[in-house]
Amino acid sequence: MDSIEAVRKKIDQLDEQIVQLIEQRAELVNSLIKLKQEQGVAVRVPEREREVVAQLHQRHGDHFTLEELQSIYQPIFDACVRIQLTD
Ligand SMILES: C=C(O[C@@H]1C=C(C(=O)O)C=C[C@H]1O)C(=O)O
16 A cells, blocks of 8 residues: 555646646647637626536546536636636
8 A cells, every 4th residue: 555655746746737728728728819819709708607617527527526626617707717818
């Protein structure tokens, strides 16, 4: 069995990957801004955000409730929209 320190090291590595993925996600969201401006699409699209969370819940509902996934994703949506508006 791994020691607490060894497991924490694996958790730290996963956290690093999670943040890198969130950064990549934010870059993709940011790349939409030009298309949105050209097509007159709103920066914030709440129904799309609901759809993202609902799809994740369909696939991962065994581990996370809908409310938990919403709580995890709301700050990510907020940060992505802020970056779209400020970059
Ligand atoms: C990425 C988009 O822009 C915004 C950010 C979203 C996201 O971070 O997933 C979803 C909807 C919009 O509020 C989009 O419209 O698809």
